[in-house]
Structure formats: C-alpha cells, structure tokens
Amino acid sequence: MDDLTVYTAARIHTMDAGRPTGEAVAVANGRIVSVGTIESMRPWLRRYPYTVDDRYRDKILLPGFIDPHTHLRLSGTYMGLNYVGPIDSASPTGLRRGLPSRDAVLNQLRSLASEQADPREPVLAWGYDPASQDGHLDRDMLDSISDTVPLWVVAYAPHIIYCNSPMLELIGVDDQSVGHGIGRYPDGRLNGWFVETEATARAMRPVADRIYAEGFGRAAVDRMGAVAKAAGVTTTADLIWGIGGGFEQEWDDHAAAIEDGTFPLRIFMIPFEPALVRRHGDDMLEYLASKRAAGDDRLNTHGIKYVNDGSYPSMTLVMNEPGYLDEDMSHTGEVPWEDMVERMLPFWKAGIQIHSHANGDRTVDMTLDTLAELQRRHPRFDHRFTIEHYCLSNPAQARRLAALGGLASVNIYFVHFRAQLHADHGFGPDRSEATARLGSLERAGATFALHSDFNLVVTPLSPLLAAWCAVNRIGADGETVLAPGERISVDRALRAITVDAAHVLNRDDRLGSIEVGKYADFTVLDDDPYAVDPARLHLIDVADTVLNGEPQGS
Numbered sequence: 130m131d132d133l134t135v136y137t138a139a140r141i142h143t144m145d146a147g148r149p150t151g152e153a154v155a156v157a158n159g160r161i162v163s164v165g166t167i168e169s170m171r172p173w174l175r176r177y178p179y180t181v182d183d184r185y186r187d188k189i190l191l192p193g194f195i196d197p198h199t200h201l202r203l204s205g206t207y208m209g210l211n212y213v214g215p216i217d218s219a220s221p222t223g224l225r226r227g228l229p230s231r232d233a234v235l236n237q238l239r240s241l242a243s244e245q246a247d248p249r250e251p252v253l254a255w256g257y258d259p260a261s262q263d264g265h266l267d268r269d270m271l272d273s274i275s276d277t278v279p280l281w282v283v284a285y286a287p288h289i290i291y292c293n294s295p296m297l298e299l300i301g302v303d304d305q306s307v308g309h310g311i312g313r314y315p316d317g318r319l320n321g322w323f324v325e326t327e328a329t330a331r332a333m334r335p336v337a338d339r340i341y342a343e344g345f346g347r348a349a350v351d352r353m354g355a356v357a358k359a360a361g362v363t364t365t366a367d368l369i370w371g372i373g374g375g376f377e378q379e380w381d382d383h384a385a386a387i388e389d390g391t392f393p394l395r396i397f398m399i400p401f402e403p404a405l406v407r408r409h410g411d412d413m414l415e416y417l418a419s420k421r422a423a424g425d426d427r428l429n430t431h432g433i434k435y436v437n438d439g440s441y442p443s444m445t446l447v448m449n450e451p452g453y454l455d456e457d458m459s460h461t462g463e464v465p466w467e468d469m470v471e472r473m474l475p476f477w478k479a480g481i482q483i484h485s486h487a488n489g490d491r492t493v494d495m496t497l498d499t500l501a502e503l504q505r506r507h508p509r510f511d512h513r514f515t516i517e518h519y520c521l522s523n524p525a526q527a528r529r530l531a532a533l534g535g536l537a538s539v540n541i542y543f544v545h546f547r548a549q550l551h552a553d554h555g556f557g558p559d560r561s562e563a564t565a566r567l568g569s570l571e572r573a574g575a576t577f578a579l580h581s582d583f584n585l586v587v588t589p590l591s592p593l594l595a596a597w598c599a600v601n602r603i604g605a606d607g608e609t610v611l612a613p614g615e616r617i618s619v620d621r622a623l624r625a626i627t628v629d630a631a632h633v634l635n636r637d638d639r640l641g642s643i644e645v646g647k648y649a650d651f652t653v654l655d656d657d658p659y660a661v662d663p664a665r666l667h668l669i670d671v672a673d674t675v676l677n678g679e680p681q682g683s
C-alpha cells in the first residue's frame with residue numbers, strides 16, 4: 130500500500146447510515162482506508178507512513194455527487210449551435226441570454242437567416258421551449274421568416290425538430306412521405322415537425338456533418354466535464370451512447386479526455402438500444418462484454434437504454450385519461466409496445482440492467498406492464514430495472530414499481546422550473562403539481578436517484594439544487610409548496626445524489642459513500658447541508674471535488 134493521506138474536515142457525512150459522520154478520512158491508492166477521527170484510525174496510522182492534509186479542515190466532505198443521467202458529449206455539441214432557449218445557458222463563450230418569447234425567437238432566426246452568406250446553408254438553432262416561449266413553431270411560421278434559407282430548430286429537449294420548407298426539401302420529405310413522427314397540418318400538408326427518435330434522426334441527416342464537425346466530441350466532453358465538476362459531480366452516466374458519432378468515437382473521446390486529465394469524472398456509457406441493435410445486431414451482447422472488459426471504473430459501459438415516450442418540457446409525454454388539457458396528443462410519437470418485451474428480453478436474460486425512459490403516467494403503466502411480463506417470462510432478483518425521469522406518476526405506480534423490484538431515476542428540477550407552468554400548459558393542475566412523486570416512492574420502499582438529464586431538458590445541472598427541489602418543492606413563483614406530501618428529508622435527498630444514485634448505476638459496492646474500501650471520491654462543500662436552513666440548500670458553494678483520492682482543484 131502507498132503512503133496514507135489523511136484528509137481532515139470540519140465534518141464528514143459518510144452516507145453510510147451505520148457510521149454516519151467523521152472528521153478524518155484516510156486514503157491510499159485511490160481508495161478509502163479508514164473514516165472516523167485521527168484517533169479512531171490509529172491502528173492504521175501506527176502501521177503505515179502517512180501525511181495529514183488539512184486543506185479541507187474548515188469544509189464539509191460528502192461522497193462525490195453522482196448525476197446518474199446526463200448527456201454531456203451531446204449537450205456540449207448542441208452548445209456550438211445558435212441558442213434560442215428561454216433560460217440563460219452556460220456556453221464556452223460565457224453566459225448566453227435566454228429569449229423570453231416565440232416572437233423573440235422568430236426575430237433572432239430572421240436576423241440569423243439574413244446574415245447567412247450562402248443562402249443554401251441552413252441556420253441551425255437549439256434550445257426552443259414551446260411551453261415557456263408561447264407554443265410550438267411550425268413550417269408556415271418559419272417560412273414567413275425565410276422561404277429561401279433552410280431553418281432547422283431543435284427543441285431544448287431534443288424530441289422535436291422544427292423545419293421550414295427549404296429545410297424539408299433538404300431532408301427529402303414531401304406531403305406524400307410516410308414515417309412515425311413526421312408532423313402534419315389538419316389538411317395533410319407537412320407542418321415541419323419531426324417528433325421522437327425515428328423522425329428526428331431523419332431530420333438530422335442532412336445537417337449531421339455540420340453539427341458533428343471534426344473534433345467536436347472531444348471539445349464537448351472537456352467543456353461539459355468542467356461544468357459537471359463545478360457542480361460537485363464526480364460520477365455520471367451518458368444515457369444515449371451510440372447516436373452522437375458512433376460507439377467507438379464516443380468512447381474514444383472520453384478515454385482521451387481522461388488520459389489527458391481534462392475530464393475529472395467517472396462516466397458510464399449506457400448504450401441507446403436502437404443504435405446498438407442497428408450497429409451491432411447479432412453480436413451486441415459480445416460487443417458490450419468486450420467494452421466492459423476494456424473499461425475500468427473511470428470509463429465503462431453499463432446497462433441499456435430505451436426511450437419510450439416524449440419529453441416533459443416539450444409536452445410530448447404520454448398521459449393517462451383525462452389526457453392533455455387541449456386534447457392535442459398528435460405529437461406524442463408512437464412506441465411499438467407490442468415489441469418491447471421481445472426487445473428487452475435478450476438484455477434482461479443476460480443480466481444487463483435496463484434503463485427505460487418514461488415521463489408520462491401512461492408510459493409508466495406500459496413500462497410496469499413490460500417489467501411484469503419480463504419477470505413472468507424470466508424471473509430475476511436485484512435486476513435494478515430503472516424508470517428514467519418518472520415525471521407524472523401516481524402512488525399506486527410507486528407501489529407496483531417497488532413490488533416488481535424496480536428503481537426510479539427522477540428529474541426533480543421540473544417541480545420548481547416547470548410544474549406551475551404546466552398546470553395551464555399541457556398537463557393540468559393535478560398531475561403538474563404532483564410532478565416527481567418522491568414521497569410516494571419513499572413510502573412504497575422504492576429506491577430512487579435524482580438526475581439532471583443535462584442539458585437535454587430546460588434545467589441546470591446541480592445536484593444540490595436537485596436536493597433543494599426534492600426537500601422544498603417550491604414552485605417557480607418562489608413560494609408555493611407543490612404537493613407537500615411528496616417532499617423528502619434532507620438526508621434522503623442527499624442519499625439520492627450519492628449512494629442511492631450509485632445503486633441505480635449498480636456501483637454502490639464501490640461508489641456513493643465514504644466507507645472503507647470504496648473509491649475516495651468526495652465533494653467538498655463550504656457549508657453543512659445538514660445544518661443549514663433546508664430552504665438554502667442550493668446556495669451552498671461547492672469548494673472542490675476529490676477523485677480517486679486526488680483533489681481536483683477549484
């Protein structure tokens with residue numbers, strides 16, 4: 130064993146419920162050797178050389194935060210396009226201002242189109258948010274901006290792409306075209322919408338070489354790694370591995386960034402099932418096994434990802450009765466549920482953890498039905514089938530999820546940033562208010578984590594802000610408590626960004642708490658989240674992170 134380094138702190142919260150606090154942690158070879166006090170770890174200190182590092186003596190140490198659902202490489206890529214979103218957004222060149230309304234977005238697109246030197250070259254924009262920017266864009270609206278320069282706008286949650294007529298031509302579709310998710314006006318004309326995976330992939334094709342320019346992936350990884358680290362994150366997972374450049378290129382970009390020391394995180398690459406099947410077909414399980422063997426605990430593959438409905442902010446999720454306020458569900462895409470059990474079964478049987486995206490309560494039902502059928506065909510324990518997002522749900526679904534042995538990885542930010550908006554846009558008051566029912570999950574005994582999905586939905590990346598949302602459930606008005614019985618304790622919320630998030634990634638044997646033998650990953654805070662007023666949880670500053678026992682520097 131290497132010499133020990135002993136980090137002292139004002140307080141250590143271990144997230145090991147049996148030994149919850151300490152004031153010193155000894156590490157060697159990137160692992161935790163002992164946690165407690167200098168006195169309690171004497172049996173180690175008497176036997177091995179050690180140094181005491183007291184740089185964190187006034188700070189609070191927690192296990193490194195885990196955001197178990199992001200898309201760092203992809204989101205770093207979109208950041209290179211023209212931004213038309215509603216909230217201020219971090220970018221390589223500083224903060225980009227949000228645009229308050231659809232008119233502001235259309236004006237922005239008009240000036241971009243007029244500045245286009247080559248009128249055949251499309252204007253590419255990202256970040257549109259139909260709920261907070263006054264409704265969807267469409268073809269006629271965009272044609273009124275320009276009917277010569279192709280306009281291509283991907284929503285903030287990239288479940289919808291909006292195009293004008295010249296762009297439709299470039300994509301190669303016309304009124305006779307068929308395919309899931311190609312939107313139409315009531316009279317049958319194309320309306321310029323491409324909704325969900327199949328259609329958005331089609332709309333992406335003619336512009337892919339512009340969005341994915343040479344070297345974009347590595348730059349995106351570096352950029353977003355720094356954003357996550359600043360929020361205290363030491364581990365994340367990319368839940369759309371395989372669609373943004375290909376499996377090998379995406380893996381290599383992360384590997385190179387880790388090798389060069391520019392990516393201060395652990396990352397687990399979760400393959401997007403349609404891409405994996407398309408690319409690796411019959412040998413998909415062998416491919417994953419080979420990557421698992423090639424990977425390590427900094428970079429590895431984990432699980433398999435399915436997307437089974439649309440997004441919360443773009444109102445493309447699938448709801449149970451009585452449905453959307455405006456009875457307009459034509460843009461929710463279509464999921465071939467009749468095939469889902471067959472699609473999941475090879476992975477389920479191979480012991481590969483399934484992560485299945487479900488935002489709407491109807492989709493949660495379908496997902497639970499699918500899990501029940503998988504259990505009937507091939508019973509498993511500790512399978513950790515995870516519903517991703519779990520935005521609209523009811524208490525019965527929480528109990529059923531727990532009974533089937535499932536987990537939830539929840540986007541809690543929407544409670545604050547979106548729920549009040551969607552009371553009158555799309556979802557209605559009842560389900561909006563009860564967005565992200567963590568209290569119900571806790572009462573049912575289901576394990577859950579909190580994630581950001583950064584930045585494919587209109588929310589920031591900040592685990593402490595996620596915890597604040599979960600504990601307080603304060604709406605966007607800054608005062609209303611939404612569905613108070615769905616609030617959870619500070620301890621539970623902090624577990625959901627550390628050890629329970631590690632459980633969701635099937636790494637709680639080595640990550641997520643400060644315990645002997647685990648990796649020495651810490652998040653260093655200026656204030657104690659157990660001691661501050663819970664209403665100020667999100668205002669605690671992240672001072673540093675420690676990865677593998679190494680301070681990463683603030």
Ligand SMILES: [Zn+2]
Pocket residue numbers: 198199200368582585
């Ligand atoms: Zn996602």
